[in-house]
Amino acid sequence: MALLEIKDVTSGYGDVQILWGASLSLEKGKLTCLVGGNGVGKTTLLRTVMGLIRPWSGVILFDGKEVNKLSAYTKAEMGLVLVPEGRQLFTDMTVHENLEMGATNQRARPNFQRNLERVYEMFPRLKERSRQKAGTLSGGEQQMLAVARGIMAEPLILIIDELSLGLAPVLVLQLFEGLKLLRQEGITILLVEQNVQLALTISDYGYVLAEGKVKMEGPARKLIKDKHVRSTYLGL
């Protein structure tokens, strides 16, 4: 059964409609990716799913239960965790404090120490800088911290918006290796990516969003061979 199911969701900002009936589902333990051009509504869809903005219509089911009206913090408590676009770190707080804030929910609190060791092992740079303010980190380190903060929340579903944006290729590969590890541990992942090639290479399943709707979906290894996907998103 799908752990997260989004059915015909519409939403937008003020009077401006951005999503025109998006549907998507995340299978438990799978790595799913959502791709699409700039400005098609990927981030808006994630904000709607998290409850930062309300869906206008449609249904969002988490583990079979409707969660349309729940606030973002309740969803975080339930295990739905977003690593937002642009990192959104607590820049005036230390690296360590950012990780503490990640572990706010009741499921994550008792395992704080264990998870902390884990993310420091994954990202040794963060350990070296644990007493430094997050705002003083380099772009790459900030992205590591954003992901690490998400992991500290012990997510059942980890949603990452634009993981690779603005990062050096070496670092992108390192982060993607990290994602594979998380999937092995059974965490369900939704990856929103500009780097369509890379996203489809490591994902199990993919969705293509255009004009506020899912235009195409399928197993990632099929999508990557699809003519339309190749010409539109891979420039091939």
Added chain:
Amino acid sequence: MQQLNLLLTSLPDGLLLGFVYGLAAMGLTLIWGVMNVINLSHGPIITLGMFSTFFIYTRLGLNPYIGVLPIALVGLLLGILIYTAAVHRVINGPHLSSLLATFSVNMIIIGLGTAALTTSPYNVDFSAGSFKLGNATILGTRIIAAIVTLAFTGGLYLFLYRTRPGKFIRAVANNRAAAELMGVPSTRILALSFGIGTMLAAVAGGLIATFFPFSILSGSGYELKSFVIGVLGGLGNPIGALFGGLILGILEGIIPAFIESSWVPVIEFVLFIFILLVRPSGLFGAKK
């Protein structure tokens, strides 16, 4: 020589007064720092603190310092109430909305207060002794108020940096949406922050009541001082507010030694505008 004597007598007094100014300003600047709301009900809350001390001392016949903790608690709850009733709905609106909302609360408290207490002056005729320091007479009430201020400043610092709810406050101040995504119930945290801000103002008022006579309208003068101090210390920086308060207190101790004391507010507000122009983040820096 006469001026030097005057200076030596008024400087310690001003400095000690500065602690309490700082405590009041800390409340104003905390609220601004966390939610970018300028709390125009700050003055009346200070006044409520003053009248609380009056009732505890004059009506109940208790030592006024017994009132500090109850006043703190009532200030906290009152702030949470004000946030919930008046501020929450406009928190995402333009600044003017929250200004008008807190200004309305200001008018309501002053209106009710005037009806119940009139605008005539009240006085807490309490003495905690005094001692001589050179030519200056140092009042016990000023010393105790400074100690209470230091205790609240230290407590606030420990709360914000060492406890979970305190860190939540800093996280929400820094990035509310991100805090919400991490599972922080940000609305409750904003209410708590507003409560702590008004708590500090009420406690400051309670202490000031042991210094000077006051009326229901007295708070507005201290509110203005809090603005000056907030800008001196860096709006949004509660610890900077204490230093800002001390600076203002020292100025108030120095200025009357040289010119007519009616010049004090003029000089304070010239300083206020000067700081805004040349160093808008305050002498001690602040967020943004």
